[in-house]
Structure formats: C-alpha cells, structure tokens
Amino acid sequence: MFWKFKKQFDTIFVDSNSADFHIEESVNVILSPSLYWVKKVDLPIKSLREVKPLLESLFEDSLPEGRYSYVAYKFGEEYFIFAYEDKYILDLLAQKGLPASKINGVYFAQNEFLHLEEAKKIDANHVLLVKDDIVIVLPAKFSKTQNMLDAKDVKLSKHRVTLKQFGHILNVKSLYTIIALFVVLLLLVTTEYSMTLHKIEKLQTDRENIFQKYSLKPTMMQNRSLLKGYEESYTRQMQLRKIIAVVLGMHLNPKHKIKFIGYQNRKVTVSYSGLTKGDERYIETYFKSKSLHYSAKYKNNIWYVEVKL
Numbered sequence: 001m002f003w004k005f006k007k008q009f010d011t012i013f014v015d016s017n018s019a020d021f022h023i024e025e026s027v028n029v030i031l032s033p034s035l036y037w038v039k040k041v042d043l044p045i046k047s048l049r050e051v052k053p054l055l056e057s058l059f060e061d062s063l064p065e066g067r068y069s070y071v072a073y074k075f076g077e078e079y080f081i082f083a084y085e086d087k088y089i090l091d092l093l094a095q096k097g098l099p100a101s102k103i104n105g106v107y108f109a110q111n112e113f114l115h116l117e118e119a120k121k122i123d124a125n126h127v128l129l130v131k132d133d134i135v136i137v138l139p140a141k142f143s144k145t146q147n148m149l150d151a152k153d154v155k156l157s158k159h160r161v162t163l164k165q166f167g168h169i170l171n172v173k174s175l176y177t178i179i180a181l182f183v184v185l186l187l188l189v190t191t192e193y194s195m196t197l198h199k200i201e202k203l204q205t206d207r208e209n210i211f212q213k214y215s216l217k218p219t220m221m222q223n224r225s226l227l228k229g230y231e232e233s234y235t236r237q238m239q240l241r242k243i244i245a246v247v248l249g250m251h252l253n254p255k256h257k258i259k260f261i262g263y264q265n266r267k268v269t270v271s272y273s274g275l276t277k278g279d280e281r282y283i284e285t286y287f288k289s290k291s292l293h294y295s296a297k298y299k300n301n302i303w304y305v306e307v308k309l
Contacts, residue, residue, distance in 0.1 A: 010025070010028070012151055013029075013149055015126070017126065020097045022097055023098065028107065029098065029103055030113075031089065032128070033128075033137050036108055037059065039059070048072060048073075052070070055081055069084055075133070082110070086163045105156070108159065112154050118145060119145045126140055127143045244261070246290045252272075252283075255274045259271045274301075294307045
C-alpha cells in the first residue's frame with residue numbers, strides 16, 4: 001500500500017522593511033498590512049458574488065493612483081474588502097529574493113493573524129497587532145512587547161490571494177473592452193464569410209444555369225477549347241467577307257465579267273472571263289491597293305485568282 005502525503009511548505013512574513021530572503025524551496029508568503037489596503041464594511045448584501053462588482057467603488061478616493069486588484073471575504077454579517085497592486089507586490093517580493101516561481105501561495109496578514117491576542121514585533125522598529133478586527137503595523141514605541149512574530153507555525157486560512165503577473169498591463173475594464181471588440185470583429189468576419197459563401201453559391205447556380213441554357217460543355221477546359229474554335233471561325237469569316245468585298249467592290253470593264261466565286265479548304269477562288277492577255281493588270285493593281293495577297297494564272301481566256309485565308 002502506498003501513502004500520498006501533501007507537501008509542506010515553510011511560511012514567511014514579508015513587510016516592506018523586511019530583510020532579503022535566501023530560500024532554496026518554495027514557500028508560502030503572508031503579506032504585511034503595509035502591502036495592501038483593507039476595510040471592514042457592513043453592507044445590505046447577503047451574497048459575496050454581489051459584493052465583488054462594488055469593491056472598486058468602495059475604495060474610491062481612498063487609494064493612491066495605480067492599478068489595483070480587489071477581493072472580499074465574509075466576516076460574520078460584515079465583509080473584509082481588500083485592494084492591492086499586483087505588480088508592486090511581485091516586484092517587492094522579487095527584490096527581496098522571492099521570485100514568483102518560488103512562491104507557493106500568498107496570504108494577507110489580515111486573515112492569518114486576525115486572532116492575534118497580543119502585539120508581536122516584526123522587526124526592531126515595528127509591531128503587528130489587531131485593533132477593531134483590523135490587523136495593523138505600528139511603530140514599536142506603541143507597544144512594550146518583546147515577542148517576535150513567528151509565521152512558521154501559522155495554520156493558513158483558505159483565503160489565498162492570486163497575484164496577476166500582467167495585471168498592470170490590462171485592467172478588467174480594458175480586458176472587457178478588448179473582449180467586446182473581439183466579439184464584434186468576430187461577428188463582422190462571420191457575417192462577411194456568410195455573405196461570401198452566399199455569393200459563391202449564387203455564382204455557382206448562375207454558372208450552372210448558363211451552362212444549361214447555352215448547352216455548354218461540363219468543364220471549363222472544354223469550353224475554352226470550344227471558344228477558341230469559335231474565335232478561329234469568326235476570324236476566317238471576317239477574312240472571307242473582306243476578300244469578297246474587295247472582289248465585288250471593283251468596277252470592271254463592261255466586257256470583263258466575274259464568271260465564278262467559290263470557297264473551299266480555306267481558299268477563295270475567283271475566275272474572270274472576257275480578258276485578253278494583259279487585261280488582268282488593272283485588276284492586279286486594284287488588288288494590291290487593297291493589300292490582297294493572291295496567286296493567279298491565265299488559261300483559255302479565263303483569269304483564275306486564288307486567295308488563301
């Protein structure tokens with residue numbers, strides 16, 4: 001059988017005037033009243049959850065300027081409320097040889113020494129005592145005690161404090177503002193994404209309707225090939241129309257006539273009748289003025305012209 005024991009940590013008391021510490025293992029830290037602000041208040045509120053949103057306002061105008069965290073504990077029918085600066089405390093602890101990595105838990109002296117029966121010295125010049133249920137630090141001249149405070153044997157309460165290492169960068173209001181902005185941004189992105197999906201779906205539907213209406217091929221590659229064929233055919237048709245326009249636009253001598261015009265295998269063939277040898281020159285001059293490239297031959301009083309597209 002194996003027994004699992006909870007690890008025990010030494011407990012030390014830390015004041016702003018404490019000497020530096022030299023520790024090897026993690027420790028629990030009890031913070032002196034000089035490191036936080038505390039009030040005992042009587043509120044017409046039964047739930048601790050309802051008290052927490054009021055804490056900042058309850059300390060209003062009683063704290064120096066800074067970034068504070070707030071916490072509250074029930075004390076009979078009343079409440080202890082606390083304000084403290086995370087960064088200030090963490091920096092002080094680090095300066096005194098207590099880095100955050102070596103701290104197991106942090107506690108307020110208010111909770112751990114509330115039932116202190118007599119004053120205790122914390123150093124040569126200061127004492128810790130309880131007055132009207134509030135744990136305070138006073139100059140040593142206000143007490144004749146010679147007993148030193150010993151935190152090692154203190155049975156720690158459940159009121160552990162969480163120090164935020166980045167609390168000085170963002171306060172709660174700023175964090176809520178950032179979260180709200182993030183939510184708004186997320187909604188905008190989601191809306192934009194939804195609209196984009198809708199547009200894509202509509203384009204897909206329109207595309208399918210167009211394909212169906214014009215009996216297009218199922219793939220874009222096939223349609224591009226089909227378009228290329230149509231473009232080549234269109235180019236040939238325009239060339240053919242130009243050649244025919246040139247041929248028919250020429251004024252022939254009354255004795256000269258166009259006997260035949262034909263198109264086959266991308267060739268336009270024209271034959272002229274009534275021409276004697278040499279009469280074709282004025283026709284050639286006309287063709288050249290229209291930049292028409294051709295080949296010709298004369299046979300049996302017929303002049304044959306062939307134009308390739």
